[in-house]
Amino acid sequence: MGLIGKLICQTSIKSDGDVFHEIFGSKPHHVHTMASDIQGCDLHEGEFGKVGSVITWKYTIDGKAKVTKDRVEAIDEEDKSVTFKVIEGDLLRLSFKIFVITVHVDTSGEDNFVTWSLDYEKVDESVKDPTDYLDLVLRITKDIEAHHLSK
Template identity: 40%
Template sequence: MASLQVRKMETDVHIKATAKQFYEVFCSRTFQIANVCPEKIQGVDIHKGEWGSQGSIIYWNYVNEGKKGVSKDLVESIDKENNKITFKVLEGDLMEHYKSFRVTIQVLPQEKARVVHWTIEYEKLNDHSPDPHSFLQLVIHVSKELDAHLVA
Protein backbone atom coordinates (compact mmCIF):
# COMPACT_ATOMS: atom_id res chain seq x y z
CA MET A 1 0.00 0.00 0.00
CA ALA A 2 1.35 3.42 -0.96
CA SER A 3 1.73 6.04 1.72
CA LEU A 4 -1.26 8.35 1.92
CA GLN A 5 -0.67 12.05 2.14
CA VAL A 6 -2.42 15.37 1.94
CA ARG A 7 -2.97 16.30 -1.68
CA LYS A 8 -4.10 19.50 -3.28
CA MET A 9 -6.26 20.46 -6.27
CA GLU A 10 -6.67 24.05 -7.38
CA THR A 11 -8.63 25.94 -10.00
CA ASP A 12 -9.46 29.51 -10.94
CA VAL A 13 -12.85 30.75 -12.09
CA HIS A 14 -13.01 34.18 -13.74
CA ILE A 15 -15.99 36.26 -12.60
CA LYS A 16 -17.60 39.57 -13.53
CA ALA A 17 -19.01 40.38 -10.08
CA THR A 18 -16.83 42.32 -7.67
CA ALA A 19 -14.54 40.33 -5.39
CA LYS A 20 -16.39 41.69 -2.33
CA GLN A 21 -19.84 40.77 -3.72
CA PHE A 22 -18.80 37.18 -4.40
CA TYR A 23 -16.89 36.77 -1.14
CA GLU A 24 -19.73 38.19 0.98
CA VAL A 25 -22.13 35.53 -0.27
CA PHE A 26 -19.77 32.68 0.66
CA CYS A 27 -18.82 34.28 3.97
CA SER A 28 -21.90 36.00 5.40
CA ARG A 29 -24.85 35.02 3.21
CA THR A 30 -23.98 31.40 2.49
CA PHE A 31 -27.64 30.38 2.76
CA GLN A 32 -28.36 32.31 -0.48
CA ILE A 33 -26.35 29.85 -2.55
CA ALA A 34 -29.23 27.34 -2.41
CA ASN A 35 -31.54 29.97 -3.93
CA VAL A 36 -29.08 30.78 -6.71
CA CYS A 37 -28.33 27.23 -7.90
CA PRO A 38 -30.92 24.90 -6.37
CA GLU A 39 -30.19 22.11 -8.87
CA LYS A 40 -26.71 21.68 -7.30
CA ILE A 41 -27.04 23.17 -3.80
CA GLN A 42 -30.36 22.17 -2.28
CA GLY A 43 -29.88 23.65 1.16
CA VAL A 44 -27.40 25.52 3.33
CA ASP A 45 -28.24 25.75 7.03
CA ILE A 46 -26.36 27.02 10.03
CA HIS A 47 -26.06 24.43 12.79
CA LYS A 48 -23.92 26.34 15.29
CA GLY A 49 -22.74 29.94 15.48
CA GLU A 50 -23.66 32.75 13.12
CA TRP A 51 -23.29 33.36 9.40
CA GLY A 52 -19.91 34.93 8.68
CA SER A 53 -18.33 33.74 11.95
CA GLN A 54 -15.23 31.66 12.30
CA GLY A 55 -16.04 28.49 14.26
CA SER A 56 -19.59 28.26 12.89
CA ILE A 57 -20.85 24.92 11.60
CA ILE A 58 -22.80 24.77 8.34
CA TYR A 59 -24.80 21.89 6.82
CA TRP A 60 -24.80 21.63 3.03
CA ASN A 61 -27.25 19.51 1.00
CA TYR A 62 -25.95 19.19 -2.53
CA VAL A 63 -26.19 17.13 -5.72
CA ASN A 64 -22.96 15.94 -7.33
CA GLU A 65 -22.94 13.73 -10.41
CA GLY A 66 -26.68 13.15 -9.96
CA LYS A 67 -26.31 11.90 -6.37
CA LYS A 68 -27.54 13.73 -3.29
CA GLY A 69 -24.92 14.42 -0.65
CA VAL A 70 -24.55 16.14 2.68
CA SER A 71 -21.63 17.86 4.33
CA LYS A 72 -21.20 19.26 7.83
CA ASP A 73 -18.49 21.92 7.64
CA LEU A 74 -16.62 23.99 10.17
CA VAL A 75 -15.85 27.56 9.10
CA GLU A 76 -12.19 27.10 9.97
CA SER A 77 -10.85 30.53 9.05
CA ILE A 78 -12.06 33.85 7.70
CA ASP A 79 -9.75 36.50 6.27
CA LYS A 80 -11.98 39.40 5.21
CA GLU A 81 -9.04 41.59 4.22
CA ASN A 82 -7.97 39.03 1.60
CA ASN A 83 -11.49 37.76 0.70
CA LYS A 84 -10.57 34.27 1.90
CA ILE A 85 -12.54 31.60 3.76
CA THR A 86 -11.70 27.98 4.62
CA PHE A 87 -14.21 25.22 5.32
CA LYS A 88 -13.16 21.96 6.99
CA VAL A 89 -15.47 19.01 6.35
CA LEU A 90 -16.35 17.32 9.63
CA GLU A 91 -18.96 14.77 8.49
CA GLY A 92 -20.84 13.71 5.41
CA ASP A 93 -20.52 11.82 2.15
CA LEU A 94 -17.04 13.12 1.36
CA MET A 95 -15.70 11.49 4.51
CA GLU A 96 -16.53 8.06 3.01
CA HIS A 97 -13.45 8.55 0.79
CA TYR A 98 -11.26 11.03 2.66
CA LYS A 99 -9.54 11.19 6.02
CA SER A 100 -9.51 15.00 5.78
CA PHE A 101 -11.08 17.48 3.36
CA ARG A 102 -10.69 21.29 3.31
CA VAL A 103 -12.00 23.81 0.83
CA THR A 104 -10.52 27.31 0.62
CA ILE A 105 -12.06 30.06 -1.45
CA GLN A 106 -10.16 33.24 -2.17
CA VAL A 107 -11.61 35.94 -4.39
CA LEU A 108 -8.85 37.97 -5.99
CA PRO A 109 -9.58 41.42 -7.40
CA GLN A 110 -7.51 41.77 -10.56
CA GLU A 111 -7.11 44.81 -12.77
CA LYS A 112 -8.65 43.27 -15.86
CA ALA A 113 -10.48 40.23 -14.47
CA ARG A 114 -11.58 39.00 -11.08
CA VAL A 115 -10.75 35.45 -10.09
CA VAL A 116 -12.18 32.98 -7.59
CA HIS A 117 -9.30 30.71 -6.55
CA TRP A 118 -10.47 27.36 -5.15
CA THR A 119 -8.12 25.08 -3.24
CA ILE A 120 -9.14 21.60 -2.14
CA GLU A 121 -6.81 19.85 0.28
CA TYR A 122 -7.62 16.23 0.98
CA GLU A 123 -6.18 13.03 2.35
CA LYS A 124 -7.54 9.81 0.91
CA LEU A 125 -8.73 7.05 3.23
CA ASN A 126 -7.00 4.48 1.02
CA ASP A 127 -5.39 4.00 -2.38
CA HIS A 128 -8.77 3.26 -3.96
CA SER A 129 -10.35 6.57 -2.92
CA PRO A 130 -10.89 8.83 -5.95
CA ASP A 131 -9.40 12.27 -6.40
CA PRO A 132 -12.23 14.82 -5.96
CA HIS A 133 -12.43 15.92 -9.62
CA SER A 134 -16.25 15.84 -9.60
CA PHE A 135 -16.34 18.02 -6.47
CA LEU A 136 -14.04 20.49 -8.21
CA GLN A 137 -16.48 20.58 -11.15
CA LEU A 138 -19.31 21.21 -8.68
CA VAL A 139 -17.61 24.29 -7.18
CA ILE A 140 -16.82 25.62 -10.66
CA HIS A 141 -20.50 25.27 -11.61
CA VAL A 142 -21.64 26.99 -8.40
CA SER A 143 -19.13 29.81 -8.96
CA LYS A 144 -20.41 30.47 -12.47
CA GLU A 145 -24.08 30.37 -11.38
CA LEU A 146 -23.43 32.72 -8.45
CA ASP A 147 -21.49 35.13 -10.67
CA ALA A 148 -24.31 35.21 -13.25
CA HIS A 149 -26.79 35.90 -10.46
CA LEU A 150 -24.69 38.72 -8.96
CA VAL A 151 -24.23 40.56 -12.26
CA ALA A 152 -27.83 40.08 -13.52
Protein backbone atom coordinates (compact mmCIF):
# COMPACT_ATOMS: atom_id res chain seq x y z
CA MET A 1 0.00 0.00 0.00
CA GLY A 2 1.43 3.38 -1.03
CA LEU A 3 1.26 6.73 0.63
CA ILE A 4 0.34 8.51 -2.61
CA GLY A 5 -3.06 7.74 -4.07
CA LYS A 6 -5.80 8.80 -6.41
CA LEU A 7 -9.50 7.98 -6.26
CA ILE A 8 -11.88 8.72 -9.11
CA CYS A 9 -15.63 8.43 -9.39
CA GLN A 10 -18.02 9.39 -12.15
CA THR A 11 -21.78 9.76 -12.17
CA SER A 12 -24.28 10.84 -14.77
CA ILE A 13 -26.53 13.81 -14.11
CA LYS A 14 -29.79 14.80 -15.74
CA SER A 15 -29.42 18.48 -14.86
CA ASP A 16 -27.53 20.95 -17.02
CA GLY A 17 -23.79 20.21 -16.94
CA ASP A 18 -22.86 23.81 -17.74
CA VAL A 19 -24.82 25.01 -14.72
CA PHE A 20 -23.15 22.38 -12.55
CA HIS A 21 -19.70 23.57 -13.67
CA GLU A 22 -20.67 27.20 -13.08
CA ILE A 23 -21.60 26.40 -9.48
CA PHE A 24 -18.14 25.06 -8.61
CA GLY A 25 -16.28 27.41 -10.94
CA SER A 26 -17.78 30.73 -9.94
CA LYS A 27 -20.53 30.22 -7.35
CA PRO A 28 -19.29 27.67 -4.79
CA HIS A 29 -20.92 29.72 -2.03
CA HIS A 30 -24.29 28.51 -3.42
CA VAL A 31 -23.48 24.82 -2.82
CA HIS A 32 -24.60 24.90 0.82
CA THR A 33 -28.10 25.91 -0.27
CA MET A 34 -28.35 22.77 -2.42
CA ALA A 35 -26.32 20.11 -0.59
CA SER A 36 -27.18 19.05 2.94
CA ASP A 37 -23.62 17.93 3.77
CA ILE A 38 -22.28 21.45 3.17
CA GLN A 39 -23.02 23.98 5.90
CA GLY A 40 -21.12 26.91 4.44
CA CYS A 41 -18.63 28.22 1.93
CA ASP A 42 -16.89 31.48 2.74
CA LEU A 43 -14.43 33.47 0.70
CA HIS A 44 -11.26 33.90 2.73
CA GLU A 45 -9.09 35.58 0.10
CA GLY A 46 -9.46 36.69 -3.53
CA GLU A 47 -12.68 36.53 -5.50
CA PHE A 48 -15.15 33.73 -6.23
CA GLY A 49 -14.52 32.35 -9.70
CA LYS A 50 -10.83 33.31 -9.74
CA VAL A 51 -7.77 31.08 -9.61
CA GLY A 52 -5.79 31.69 -6.43
CA SER A 53 -8.85 32.44 -4.33
CA VAL A 54 -9.02 30.81 -0.91
CA ILE A 55 -12.32 29.32 0.24
CA THR A 56 -13.28 27.89 3.62
CA TRP A 57 -15.76 25.00 3.47
CA LYS A 58 -17.81 23.79 6.44
CA TYR A 59 -19.16 20.30 5.90
CA THR A 60 -20.29 17.13 7.63
CA ILE A 61 -18.80 13.72 6.99
CA ASP A 62 -19.62 10.57 8.93
CA GLY A 63 -21.79 12.71 11.21
CA LYS A 64 -18.88 14.97 12.22
CA ALA A 65 -18.53 18.68 11.49
CA LYS A 66 -15.35 19.47 9.55
CA VAL A 67 -13.64 22.51 8.09
CA THR A 68 -11.23 22.84 5.21
CA LYS A 69 -9.53 25.80 3.61
CA ASP A 70 -8.90 25.34 -0.11
CA ARG A 71 -7.08 27.34 -2.74
CA VAL A 72 -8.59 27.33 -6.24
CA GLU A 73 -5.71 25.94 -8.30
CA ALA A 74 -7.38 25.87 -11.71
CA ILE A 75 -10.63 26.73 -13.46
CA ASP A 76 -10.84 25.48 -17.03
CA GLU A 77 -13.94 26.81 -18.78
CA GLU A 78 -13.32 24.85 -21.98
CA ASP A 79 -12.76 21.53 -20.19
CA LYS A 80 -15.34 22.42 -17.50
CA SER A 81 -13.12 21.50 -14.59
CA VAL A 82 -12.22 23.10 -11.27
CA THR A 83 -9.32 22.06 -9.03
CA PHE A 84 -9.12 22.81 -5.30
CA LYS A 85 -6.01 22.20 -3.18
CA VAL A 86 -6.57 21.80 0.53
CA ILE A 87 -4.18 24.14 2.37
CA GLU A 88 -5.53 23.93 5.94
CA GLY A 89 -8.10 22.06 7.98
CA ASP A 90 -9.19 18.71 9.28
CA LEU A 91 -7.92 16.70 6.29
CA LEU A 92 -4.36 17.93 6.76
CA ARG A 93 -4.22 17.84 10.56
CA LEU A 94 -3.77 14.12 11.03
CA SER A 95 -4.32 12.19 7.84
CA PHE A 96 -2.91 13.78 4.70
CA LYS A 97 0.10 15.82 3.62
CA ILE A 98 -1.52 16.68 0.28
CA PHE A 99 -5.17 16.61 -0.76
CA VAL A 100 -6.36 17.92 -4.15
CA ILE A 101 -9.95 17.71 -5.41
CA THR A 102 -10.89 18.11 -9.07
CA VAL A 103 -14.43 18.20 -10.41
CA HIS A 104 -14.91 17.83 -14.16
CA VAL A 105 -18.18 18.02 -16.07
CA ASP A 106 -18.46 16.32 -19.46
CA THR A 107 -21.29 17.84 -21.46
CA SER A 108 -20.55 16.26 -24.83
CA GLY A 109 -23.44 14.32 -26.23
CA GLU A 110 -26.87 13.88 -24.69
CA ASP A 111 -25.67 12.80 -21.26
CA ASN A 112 -23.78 14.87 -18.72
CA PHE A 113 -21.20 13.24 -16.49
CA VAL A 114 -19.53 14.58 -13.37
CA THR A 115 -16.12 13.12 -12.55
CA TRP A 116 -14.45 13.72 -9.19
CA SER A 117 -10.74 13.04 -8.67
CA LEU A 118 -9.10 12.99 -5.26
CA ASP A 119 -5.29 13.10 -5.32
CA TYR A 120 -3.63 12.70 -1.95
CA GLU A 121 -0.59 11.77 0.06
CA LYS A 122 -1.16 10.09 3.40
CA VAL A 123 0.96 10.96 6.45
CA ASP A 124 1.64 7.24 6.99
CA GLU A 125 0.48 3.73 6.11
CA SER A 126 -2.11 3.62 8.90
CA VAL A 127 -4.31 6.23 7.18
CA LYS A 128 -7.14 4.68 5.18
CA ASP A 129 -7.92 5.76 1.64
CA PRO A 130 -10.47 8.62 1.65
CA THR A 131 -13.36 6.64 0.17
CA ASP A 132 -15.69 8.46 2.57
CA TYR A 133 -14.83 11.65 0.68
CA LEU A 134 -15.83 10.00 -2.61
CA ASP A 135 -19.17 9.17 -1.00
CA LEU A 136 -19.45 12.79 0.15
CA VAL A 137 -18.83 14.32 -3.29
CA LEU A 138 -21.29 11.88 -4.87
CA ARG A 139 -23.97 12.91 -2.34
CA ILE A 140 -23.22 16.58 -3.06
CA THR A 141 -23.52 15.91 -6.80
CA LYS A 142 -26.88 14.17 -6.39
CA ASP A 143 -28.16 16.93 -4.06
CA ILE A 144 -27.23 19.64 -6.59
CA GLU A 145 -28.83 17.63 -9.39
CA ALA A 146 -32.05 17.16 -7.38
CA HIS A 147 -32.12 20.87 -6.56
CA HIS A 148 -31.89 21.83 -10.24
CA LEU A 149 -34.37 19.22 -11.41
CA SER A 150 -36.95 20.42 -8.88
CA LYS A 151 -37.05 23.91 -10.41
